[in-house]
Amino acid sequence: MRLAAAARGAIPGELSELASPRWVGRALLVIGGAIVLVYPLISNDLFYQNLIILSLLFAIGAVGLNVIMGWGGYISLGQSSFIGLGAYTVGILATRVGGSPFVWLPAAGLVAALFALVLGAVATRLRGHSFVIATIAALFLLQIVATNWRGFTHGTTGITLPIPQWDVAYQNWPFYYSLMGLLVLALLLSWRIRKTKFGTGLIAIREDEDKAATVGIDTPVYKSLGFAASAVFLGMAGGVYGYYLTFLDPTGMFDIILSVQIVLAVILGGRGTLWGPVLGAFLIESINELANQQLGGGNSRLLIFGGLLTLAILVLPKGIIPSVEELWKRRRAEGTAALAGGRLNGLPAHPVDRRAQPAPRTGSSLLELKGLAKRFGGVHAVDDLTFTVEEGSITALIGPNGSGKTTAFNLIGGTMSADGGEIWLDGRRIDRLRPWRRAYLGLGRTFQITRLFGQMTVLENVVAPMRSFSLSQLNAGAMSGPEASRAEELLQFVGMREFRDQRAAELSFGQQKLVEFAQVLMLDPKLIMLDEPGGGINPTLVARMAEMIRELNQRGTTFLIVEHNLPLVLDLCDPVLVLAGGSCISSGSPEAIQKDPLVLDAYLGEDFKLEEPVGAH
Amino acid sequence: MASRTLSLSNVIAGYGYGDVLKGVDLEVEQGSVTCIVGPNGAGKSTVLRAISGVLRPREGTIRFEGSDVCGVSPAQILARGIAQVPQSNGIFPNLSVRENVLIGAYILRRDRALVERRLGAVAELFPIIRERGSEKAGNLSGGQRRTVEFARSLMLDPSLVMLDEPSVGLDPKALRAIAGAIKQMSEAGKTLLIIEQNVRFGLRMSTHGVVMESGRVLMHDRADTVLGNPEMTDLFFGGTVAAGPRRASTPA
Numbered sequence A: 001m002r003l004a005a006a007a008r009g010a011i012p013g014e015l016s017e018l019a020s021p022r023w024v025g026r027a028l029l030v031i032g033g034a035i036v037l038v039y040p041l042i043s044n045d046l047f048y049q050n051l052i053i054l055s056l057l058f059a060i061g062a063v064g065l066n067v068i069m070g071w072g073g074y075i076s077l078g079q080s081s082f083i084g085l086g087a088y089t090v091g092i093l094a095t096r097v098g099g100s101p102f103v104w105l106p107a108a109g110l111v112a113a114l115f116a117l118v119l120g121a122v123a124t125r126l127r128g129h130s131f132v133i134a135t136i137a138a139l140f141l142l143q144i145v146a147t148n149w150r151g152f153t154h155g156t157t158g159i160t161l162p163i164p165q166w167d168v169a170y171q172n173w174p175f176y177y178s179l180m181g182l183l184v185l186a187l188l189l190s191w192r193i194r195k196t197k198f199g200t201g202l203i204a205i206r207e208d209e210d211k212a213a214t215v216g217i218d219t220p221v222y223k224s225l226g227f228a229a230s231a232v233f234l235g236m237a238g239g240v241y242g243y244y245l246t247f248l249d250p251t252g253m254f255d256i257i258l259s260v261q262i263v264l265a266v267i268l269g270g271r272g273t274l275w276g277p278v279l280g281a282f283l284i285e286s287i288n289e290l291a292n293q294q295l296g297g298g299n300s301r302l303l304i305f306g307g308l309l310t311l312a313i314l315v316l317p318k319g320i321i322p323s324v325e326e327l328w329k330r331r332r333a334e335g336t337a338a339l340a341g342g343r344l345n346g347l348p349a350h351p352v353d354r355r356a357q358p359a360p361r362t363g364s365s366l367l368e369l370k371g372l373a374k375r376f377g378g379v380h381a382v383d384d385l386t387f388t389v390e391e392g393s394i395t396a397l398i399g400p401n402g403s404g405k406t407t408a409f410n411l412i413g414g415t416m417s418a419d420g421g422e423i424w425l426d427g428r429r430i431d432r433l434r435p436w437r438r439a440y441l442g443l444g445r446t447f448q449i450t451r452l453f454g455q456m457t458v459l460e461n462v463v464a465p466m467r468s469f470s471l472s473q474l475n476a477g478a479m480s481g482p483e484a485s486r487a488e489e490l491l492q493f494v495g496m497r498e499f500r501d502q503r504a505a506e507l508s509f510g511q512q513k514l515v516e517f518a519q520v521l522m523l524d525p526k527l528i529m530l531d532e533p534g535g536g537i538n539p540t541l542v543a544r545m546a547e548m549i550r551e552l553n554q555r556g557t558t559f560l561i562v563e564h565n566l567p568l569v570l571d572l573c574d575p576v577l578v579l580a581g582g583s584c585i586s587s588g589s590p591e592a593i594q595k596d597p598l599v600l601d602a603y604l605g606e607d608f609k610l611e612e613p614v615g616a617h
Numbered sequence B: 001m002a003s004r005t006l007s008l009s010n011v012i013a014g015y016g017y018g019d020v021l022k023g024v025d026l027e028v029e030q031g032s033v034t035c036i037v038g039p040n041g042a043g044k045s046t047v048l049r050a051i052s053g054v055l056r057p058r059e060g061t062i063r064f065e066g067s068d069v070c071g072v073s074p075a076q077i078l079a080r081g082i083a084q085v086p087q088s089n090g091i092f093p094n095l096s097v098r099e100n101v102l103i104g105a106y107i108l109r110r111d112r113a114l115v116e117r118r119l120g121a122v123a124e125l126f127p128i129i130r131e132r133g134s135e136k137a138g139n140l141s142g143g144q145r146r147t148v149e150f151a152r153s154l155m156l157d158p159s160l161v162m163l164d165e166p167s168v169g170l171d172p173k174a175l176r177a178i179a180g181a182i183k184q185m186s187e188a189g190k191t192l193l194i195i196e197q198n199v200r201f202g203l204r205m206s207t208h209g210v211v212m213e214s215g216r217v218l219m220h221d222r223a224d225t226v227l228g229n230p231e232m233t234d235l236f237f238g239g240t241v242a243a244g245p246r247r248a249s250t251p252a
Helices: A002-010 A021-042 A046-071 A080-096 A101-123 A129-148 A173-195 A197-207 A209-214 A219-245 A256-269 A276-294 A299-315 A320-333 A405-413 A435-440 A458-463 A482-493 A509-521 A539-554 A566-572 A590-595 A597-604 B044-052 B074-079 B097-108 B112-125 B142-153 B172-187 B199-204 B223-228 B230-237
Strands: A365-376 A379-390 A394-398 A420-425 A443-445 A527-531 A558-562 A576-580 A583-588 B004-014 B019-029 B033-037 B059-064 B082-085 B160-164 B191-195 B208-213 B216-222
Touching: A021 A046, A021 A173, A021 A320, A046 A080, A046 A173, A046 A197, A046 A219, A046 A256, A046 A276, A080 A101, A080 A129, A080 A219, A080 A256, A101 A129, A101 A173, A101 A219, A129 A256, A173 A197, A173 A219, A197 A209, A197 A219, A197 A458, A209 A219, A209 A435, A256 A276, A256 A299, A256 A320, A276 A299, A276 A320, A365 A405, A365 A558, A379 A405, A379 A558, A379 A583, A394 A405, A394 A539, A394 A566, A405 A435, A405 A443, A405 A527, A405 A558, A435 A443, A443 A509, A458 A482, A458 A509, A482 A509, A509 A527, A509 A539, A539 A558, A539 A566, A539 B230, A566 A590, A576 A590, A576 A597, A583 A590, A583 A597, A590 A597, A597 B172, B004 B044, B004 B191, B019 B044, B019 B191, B019 B208, B019 B216, B033 B044, B033 B199, B033 B223, B044 B059, B044 B074, B044 B082, B044 B160, B044 B191, B074 B082, B074 B097, B082 B142, B097 B112, B097 B142, B112 B142, B142 B160, B142 B172, B172 B191, B199 B223, B199 B230, B208 B223, B208 B230, B216 B223, B223 B230
Parallel strands: A394 A558, A394 A576, A443 A527, A527 A558, B033 B191, B033 B208, B082 B160, B160 B191
Antiparallel strands: A365 A379, A365 A420, A576 A583, B004 B019, B004 B059, B208 B216
16 A cells, blocks of 8 residues: 555556556455455355454454564564463453453453563564564463463363353354454554554664664564554454354464464565455465365365465565555556656755754763773774764764774664773763663764665655654654654755655665655754765765755754765864774864874875875876 | 777666666777766666666667677676676675685686686786785775775676776775776776766766766766866866865854
8 A cells, every 4th residue: 555655646647546456455345345244144154154253363463463573574473372362361251250251352452462562572672583483482381371270271171161142143243243343443553553653663673673773763662562562452352262162272272373374364465564464364264264174174284374385485575465566566657757866956945943042062072982992803993982072063083994983883872882981972871871762862873874764765764763752752643744744844954855755775875865864863863973974975965965964063963974075074074083993093173184194194195185185097 | 999898778777666767878988987977866876787787678778799788687797798896895704805806706616727817817906815815804994895896896807897886985095095996907908887976086087977867868078078067067076175165154
């Protein structure tokens, strides 16, 4: 859906809208939804009712899993633990306390979500395969507890729920429609998350977790909340499922095959889409039933799931819905002109700055490094590095390749932790803080090789940063509202507004630099650290970048800039700090630095002349 | 002047969201050093991708040494004598300098004598390959790393070498070193096609200059003519150093 919308933004009204996959998708959705809605009313076929009930269960699981897997990028094979937890919660409460199992569904959702929060807090410290294994371990742990805590769960004997009391004429309708209602709720939650900064933050984590941390995204909290969101409705659905089966036992409820089926549904339908997981769930469950009925069940379905996964990865690595959208987008873009970089026209409009008054150069230090050290093996990348950045200054950090400039940036920003020394920002010691805490205190940085979130649009990239952690910001709209309009102003400022709907990965290197600059401005930082802002961008644009830096500086932002473009450094920065071998060998005004014999020897070279900085023919 | 070794005519290409190149005509002379400059996103890297076969043009022709190479696979392009040094750092820091260079001859690995001969020739051009051959490439400075990348691209003895922003991320000393390396490759008979954002650096070491804008070639001439063109300077090359406003003169 997202891609179709982006394409529409870029090429307005080219072809008939009615033939777009958006409308075809909507039509199919309405037809499919209507069939599922009225099926039990028009048919008594219990086989198909059962098929749809199970499909709905998996769809709820897959829509939830998509939050943490499609957007957050974390694959969980432990989703069936939420089914089991929900079922057991409902089963135990209904048999011990009494009442209809349906009354206890909210409790099932709560227990599942709480367990996900706790598991998330632990497991989301891990990445990649380790996370997957941790989720499987949690599932088996729950199974073992359910088996052995006989006094509470009746162990392998299981729990038998009361037979439903409603009229036989209603058949399975209560199960059917409560699952349908839960699916609608799960979809609403998923849709809402995608629209907010919480959703953009999750995608940022998927795209580049370390970078996400530097733009103020509190990654453990995001991941835990995402995990809880993936669990809440699945827990409730698990309660319905348990009641539907009327019998709970540890192996049937905490079944890893259910988890596998949920993961497969997300992959097949399309990760990171709203409807893909639903489509995937219905397809997978249909195939599953077919295998059970026609192909001997049991082992044959394992074979089929394995084969399907292989096939999906080979043929449709992105899943059905994204592949169709991609194909459509390509066909539609055929022969049209893409936006391409041209000359710069006019000066950009001024961005709205939230801080009221420009801070004058106070002479006080904003950033202070004291004896900072970092070793890689035997190499002292940063060695007893001490310097200060004065508030309101544009300070340059120059030095030969490998002198430790970027490492120093990584240490200050928190992407790496130092082996020794202290870092102070605005009177607070920050070297033990996590990267997002440093961002909240007013520290922003860019990267030498830009690190935008490639699959997000330009606008989403700029919206993603968080100035502080608050639930209201998590819930703030990402594509409309004040956050989005602020992002658009910043894009205008760097001259990239017309590219707002393009995916960041589609931009050229220099354009990515500009977007990353806008992204860091979104944090309203007191101190901006730029890693080679002029590298790889056109000279006219370098000049504009310099103007932007000056303008922001006049309104109170302090800059620390790593740059090799000497004319730019000498023109823009004062003072200039010179690094060599991991420590600061000289500092002073641009005029003084050019004449310093230490600097000439280590960096500029004996024959340095500013007017001709490079060896010409 | 010598004959044309590479010529693009009306090349139209894109990445699936519309055409980035909107009809590019470009001729590269045998033995020349041609530098493409222009705004970010103008399509410079896309031109290189179309030539190297990574991106298949939708329309137009690309001829290299007399034959049509449009739509030919990247491996075939390489075999026909076009090598490319990519923009991002392509050094494997934990391999030795020698191993890093040898990767460039991977498809020849069974012909050991030929590989040794090529390595000898490359080391002749860039003595650092012999002098520091057994050291880890990670220990080299920025300019030396780039030189190793150049050396790697020469292992298949290409006639055309394409360099995507060789200057990016290099300190002033390294910049002079790689300017020297580029000159050496040119003197060794290679035709060079370079993309540079450091416009003055790029054009000064080139014989020909190409200015691209919005997916088209705006100007193609001798490098000094391009560099001296006041309109191009105004639009794309930035003011001279002396003309830039000084901090002291900006109102606070």
